[in-house]
Each structure stands twice: as C-alpha cells, then as structure tokens.
Amino acid sequence: MGASLRALRALALLAGFHLLGFVVLATLAGADYALFRWAPASLAVKLTVVSLLLAIPVVRGMFMLGGRGPDDYPSGLPADPDTEPELWRTVRELAEQVGTRAPDAIVLTAEVNAAVTEEARLLGLLPGRRLLFLGVPLLQGLDQAQLRSVVAHELGHYSNSDTRLGPAIRRGRDQMLGTIRDFEARADRTRDKERARQERRNEKRAAKGRSAREVDPGGAGFTYRALARLYTGYAKLSLRATLADARRQEYAADATAARIAGRDATAAALREIPVLDSAHGFYLRSYALMGTDSGLLPPRGAVFGGFGELLSARALQLLPLRDELPDEQVSPYDSHPPVADRVRRIEELPPSPVESPAAGTGGTAGAGGGKGSALDLLTGPARTLAELEEAVLTPDARAMRRAADWPELLTESSRARLGALDSPLHRALADYTGDLPTMAVLLRVIDDGQLWQLARRLPLSDRTAEVTGRAFQELVRPALANGVTGMVLAELAGRSRLSWTFSWSEAAEVRLAPEGAEHDPEAAVAAALADRPDTEPLKRLLLDPAR
Template identity: 30%
Template structure:
C-alpha cells in the first residue's frame, strides 16, 4: 500500500473549498461582534459584517447543490432471493476486491457496468451501494469475462490500496456528478472550477485505484479473461447499437417480442460480425482519453501491465454470462420483459423476421400505390397504373420522379430532389416486388445474422430486390431487362397493393387578412403546402373541403421552385416562383391576424428554397410590385 498523503490532500481540497469560506465568514463575524462589544461601531465593524454576510451567502448558495446530489437509481432490481447464485458470485468478488458488497443489484438496458455509493456529506460518509449491470453484458460476455468486469468495478470502492484512496475515489465521483448536474445553472462556472481543482489533485489517486481494479480483475478471472473482457467491452456498445438498429427495430414492425439476449449472442457469433468486432477491439487499444479527467490509462498499456504482472491462470469459464442466473431459460425472458417494451407475443427470430419483412414490404407497396394515385401522372395518355407493370412503364417513360413526388419531403432543396426520388422509388418498388413474391408464395424471407435478411425464392436462389431494381430506376433504358428478370423469377406483374390512407396534412400556422392580388385572403400553411382562401373562410375545416371552396388555391410544396420572404416593420412579404412560370405574392399588414408562425411554417415547408431578408432595421421599406 502506498502513502495515502495524496488522497488526504484531495479530500482536504474537497472539503476546504467550502470549509475555509465558512470559517472565514465566522471569523469576520466574530471580529465584527468583538469590535462592537467594545463600543466601536464604525466603518471597520460594518465592513467586517458585510464581508461575513457575503461569504456566508456564497456558502449558502453553492453548498446546497453539492449536499443535495444523489445518484438516480434505474433499471430492474434483482434481489438475493431471486438470484442467489449471482449474488454469491458478487459477494465472492467483493471479497477479492476488498470492498463492501453492494446493497442493491440492478439490471439496466444499455451496455453499462457501474458501482456507485449514495454517500452523504460530500461523499465522505458511507452510504447505500448499488451495482448496475447492463443487460447486454449477460449475452455479450462469458462468465469469466463478467467476473473480471464485476471485480474491476467493485474494486473502485475497495480498500486494496487503503481506505483514504477509496474515499477519495468515491468523493471525486460525486464531484463529477455535481458538475454534470449543474448544466444550465448560473452557479456552474464556480462549481466547475471547484470540480476541476478537486479532480486534478485527485487524479493520481484515481489512476492508482484503476490500476488496483485491474489487479482485482486478474485475481478474479485470470489474465486472459481480464484482457479479453476489457477488449470486448470496448466493442460491445457499438455492437449493441448496431444490433438494435438492424434487428431489434424489426420487432415493432412484426408486433412480436424477440429473445433479445439469445439473438444478441447469435449476432456476435456470426463470422462477419466477429471480424468487425475484432477490428473495433484493435482500434480501442490505442484510443485516447474520453475526457480531461479520464482515470484510465490506454487499453494497450493496461493489458501490457496485466500480462507483465502475471499470476495464476484459472480454467476459463466460457459459458455465456447468463449462466450465472438461476434457471436462465426463465430468468432471461423475465429480465427482458422487465426492461423492454412489450411488443406482443414472444416469437423466435426466424418467425419475427419473416413477419417484419413481409409487413414492411406490404407497407411500401401501399405507399407506392398511394403516391401513384396522388401524382396524377399520365402515361401514353392514360392515368398511371398502380400495378408493378404500370410503375415499370412509367419509369421507362422517364416519369419515375413524378410518380413518387407526393411521398417526398417538400422541404428538400432542388438539388436533392432527383437523388431522393430515385432512392424512394427503389425502396417502394422493391417493397412492391417483395410483397408480390411473398404473397404468392414464390419467396420467403430468411434470417441472416451476417447482414441484411435474405429473400429466398422457391428455387433456393437468394435475391437482393433493391440491387435488382436500382439500376433500372436510375437508368430507365434498363427497364425492359428488369421486366424480363422479374418475369423469370415469378413476380406477378399485375400485382397492386391497396393504396395507403392519405396522410392527414398538419396545419402549421395560419394568417388572416393577407393581401393576394390586391384583395384580402386567408392563408393556411400546412406541412405539405400552402392554401390561399378568400377572406372569412371557416377556420377549422378539413383540408379537402377547404380546397373545394370557390376561390381556393392550393400550392403544393413540391411545385415551389424558389421563394423569398422579406420581414418588414409592419409585416412580411412572400414571393413564390412556381413550376410552369406562375408566381404568387402574399403581403401581410399590421392588422393581419396570426395563429402560429406562418414564416416559420414556410421555412419548414420550403427549406433551402426560401431566401429570407430582414429590412426592419432600415428606414424605408421596400416598394412592392
């Protein structure tokens, strides 16, 4: 054990910041009272009292956020009666770490391992201890690796290096939380300066405590398991995020609840994934500090130090970490249900993937049918058809972008529309092809942990629909080739999904008494376009009904090529340049009644196509056309 003088110094700085101010305030008050007791009630006594009051007020203002700070417990509580075997392991590891065992064990949703103590009085007095274990660790680590990680965390508050070091580590963790919680508080600059001073003085103590924690990890699981655990922890957070985006995101679509940990372990074990995580682990070896007061040395140095120290190497326990749970087949689903949203009945991953892929494809096909109907596109003199063959014909005629225009974001910049149209058409047409194949039984989605899910034809061939459709969408001359390929794999070209219900336009803002062509009008700004109505029109009517009123003019957001908004002292002007050469000018006045912010609504609707000018600081307003 090393000399505790640095830990004592850190604790002295921690307490002295406030203690010195309080003692000085009391001393000044005492001096003032002493002077007044002698009958000397002059400027000196008053100045002493004033300084004492200021210091006392400062202590009273800045001490409460430090004393009130508390850790916020989260996750699902796991008591000893429910998981005696896991608690037995934790007690054993606490002995190795020379730390008081936790009073509470919680399983939390993310990739997280933390051991904290809700200690009062600036962290100087022992308090309630809680160990948080992330659910993904139970599926992403082996038993030996979890033992190493748990021992490391428990040793943070252990006294393997002496009691002052443990107290200093606990107190500085509280300081970090005080500074983090002060975000937006006017006292933050002072609290941050105090926190930086404490953390700087305590840095060697905390770094030594991290080294001791690594030694505890080696003692609990062996060098190889400890090194593997720390390498894997560096990649697990990224892996869990990718797993959630690629696979867990399918659960709400399928309306099924998956076996989360079982799937996560299968995901990590896939050959391609193993290569990806190995690369991430290698990158983490030389990663820099996470912040100015990061206690950890680079991972490569930590691993080299653990290997150099050596020690007895126990037999590795390569079972999944969930093996420490009592009856894992029952306990794991219970933990998942306690932490995650109930999405429906439980289903194995292959069944969930099939349901999700089919439902997503059906949704894309319905959106495609709705876009085709709303586009009003005519092909060879007739309205475009919603069948696969009808969409292919329109694409071959160079009308693909027009087909999906109603489904595009109206706020796209002109230069982004073409690429966005192609990408959306590939997605929707690919969904229609997938839905047609699955509905007729000619293809079946299959789970693939190595990448995107497969679509396997009845012949056994795997087809990537978006790669098949994409070239023809971007190069219409390839449509005949695509047509022949779809026929060859059995796609029914007369397939057409029932159109999706048209989205309900959102009314963003309105303005009454706006001049248009010299006459007063009412303007409604929706998330998909502008509606100009004769003055006095009903305020709360459905958009389709308002569009049918005499004198109503609807301007779709996609039909605006360019717009200019000018802010004046007495209102605003808007000029819209529409496709086909038409123009529209709207002018507000001082008596224009607004509901919401029409200018903000138009900025949201038109995006980069809207130029904004503010002339309110000029003496003269522009002359209107």
C-alpha cells in the first residue's frame, strides 16, 4: 500500500471516529425527542440530563487536540553539527544513499533505541521538521557498520513517507483512547457515588437500630461502560489496521538498511539490540542506580558511561545471547514484527553490493562504515556522556551526592541498604518481644529457647503453619537462616567490619575485615539455628575486636 492510500485510510479512520461520535449524539438527541413527545415530563427531563452527561465525553473526544508537545519526545542532548561533525556526516551520507532528506536535528538519548519523527502537516501532504533520536547505549554497544544499518533503517521510514502520517494516526489514536478513558472514569465515579449513597443509607439505618443492607452498586455506570465498549471496538479495528501497516513499514525499512549498510550488519544489529536492552536494564539496576536510595550516584559522566565498561567486561557472557533471539508472542496490536522473523528475512536476502567481494573493500567497511565502536563517531565521548546526564536526569537526581569512584558507591550503598534492613524477621522479633529488633535481642530469644515460638510470627505458607515439631523446624529453618544472616551482615556493616569487592564482570563479593576472617558467618548462623542452638560462634563473630 502506497503512502497516498495509507494517508487516505488514516483519514477514513479518523473520519470514522468522528462519524461514530455524530451517530451517538444523534441517537441521544433522537431519544430525548421521543421522551419529550411521549413520556411524562418529569421522566423526560431526568433522562435528558443523563443523555447530556453521556454526550460530554463524546464531544470532548471529537474536539481533543492531538498535537505532540515537547514533553512527548524523549529527553536528550541535541547533537550540534559543529560539535559532532562525524556523526552528522555519517547521517547525511546515509540519507543521500537512502534517497531522502536528512533530519533537521539529532538528539542523543539514554535509551537503547533509535527513532525518527516528522512534524508534518495536512495529513502528511506538507513536510515538516525531522528529528532523529539516537540512543547513546546503541553507540556504546554497536560497531559503526551496525549503527549505519540502524540509522539507515530509521531514514528508510522517511523515504517511505511513514513518518508523514504519524501526526494524523496519533491524533486519531489519542482521541479514541481519551474518549474511552473518559467514559470509564465517569462510570467509576458513578459507581463510587452509588456505593457511598448506600453506605450513608446504612449508617442512618444503624442509627435507628435497624440492620444494614448489603452494599451493591449494581449497574451504576452501565451506560458509560456500554459506550466505552462501543468505542473500544472501533479502537481495536483502527489499531489493527494502522499497526498492521506499521509492521509492513518495519520490513520495508529493514530492506532499506540491508541494501545500504549490508545484510550481515543489519542482521547483526537486530541480534545485538535485544542483548543491549537486557544488559542495559541490568546495568541500571545493579550498578548505576544502586545508590539512589541513599542519595548517591556514580561519578560525573559515569551514570551512562559505565555501561560501556560492563559490556567490555561481560563480552563473553553476552556472546551466547546473540544466538537466542527473543521468543515473542505475535499480537495484532504489536507495532513491530518479531525480531526473530525480521532477522530470518534479512538473512535470507542475497549479499548487498557493499558486501560483495567484487567491491574489493573487505565487507561492510566498503559502505563507509567500519568495525570500530560507534561511540568513536562522537568528538568527545566522555564530554557527551557527562552532558547527557545534565540533559536527562531529573533535578532531584542531579542534586544527589556523587561517589568518588565505583568501589565507594558500592560500599556506601551496601552499608546503607543493610542499615535500613526491615526483614520479616525484624518485624517478627519486634512483635514477639516488644523491643527493638537488634542482634542482642535475637540472641537472647535463642538462648532462652524461644526461637521456634518466634518463628511462628514469620509469614508462613499454609503447609508450614499447619505442621508442628521437627517438621515445622525443617520447613521454617531456611527463612530463619536468611533473616539471621541479613541481621548479622547489618550488624557487621554498622561496625565497618565488612568490605565489598567491586567487579564489572561478576557480582560484588562481601568480605569480613581481616581481624574477623577466622570466623565463618554461615557456620555461626547454622549453629545458632541447630536443633540444639549454640550462639557462641555468633557472639564471637560479632564481638568487637577493639574491645
């Protein structure tokens, strides 16, 4: 389907939404006319008020503005042509090869993604300002040939006029979803009002000594929900049509990328991006953001810069993931085809001219791209990574204290996390003794022979709660061991007797200070939780060597 037909269909779907609104309004008006003509006046007035309330979401949806504001775009750092000449040269060269106008602006983002938009007007008949959003994590994880394929793919959306229809399709989708949300919100409010009315009635009955009736909102809000279902049905029809087009556009853009940047580079990039996405999520959780709960961030420039360190250190661990393409469920409402299907289609293509041996260039380098890191396209990567933090992080995040280095970030965040520990064992101990849940209190409980009575206060499964004696002890012992170990570590951390070894390639390792190295925390905890509890190993472990 060509761009003109897609524009015509987008216009028809948008017009269909408004036509549906007019049909609903006409139906409500016709019902009001019939009521005033044949029904009692009091009933007609009441039901007309109801129809006017129903008409409000319809009218609001029909006149809802669908334009995209600055806040709707990903936040990022604009790449100035004078500051990043090599990146701009590459993008403009690719635009010329694709046969389309280059973007007017390039914005570097913190996402594992690339995207293009065009602020077209009049259903795409008039072109508009073009923006290319390029995720810095892609630059850190892809080589230059792979990045060229990603950019060529996005520019292919321009050449196929895919972005021209974006505003119209987005406006129709926003109007439909906004109308549905409005109906559902009004239905919820109507149901809540009915429930509150019945509860007030029960309060009055109770004040008179009469029994309360069951609170049941019943069909309150039914009409709103019925109209919401009507619009939902049309929205599904519209989304199926537009998203089916979107999937076809992805295939076409993939073909453009393979032609311009090479089949192998395009397939490799598609295999790499899901790996980068997974690794980036792990990096944020386990490294960059591990100190935010204690108000601490990595050194300046390292919030996003550390991702490259992790990729280098874990290259061998990530290698098998490139052969394990995501097993995605196909849905009519997916905007992108499954990655595995896209890779299969690309790998079935013949080699493009840039990969032909006759080109005499040794592969994709002949297309103007090399095997070097895509990050090298930036003039000053370290400067860009630092500036990206200022552009992307929230004001609260930028105000956080910066660690001197990664080991300090690990140590301080780990100590803070242990110091704030509030485990089920802490809560059970406080509930059982009425005292602050400290190690001293826990040791006293164990020495008094009350460990298993304390264990009954822990969250237990139905099976564990039903058994007694030795069976109960065996079932609850692992949870107790986890809780006691956490309390021991928190106690040692509070006394600065723990140290953490930072690593990009492995999980952080926690160690006892040298003066306590002869003690085995795991064995000490096991002894305290044995059938015949012995707390002496724990007491020796926790004894301050300075005393």
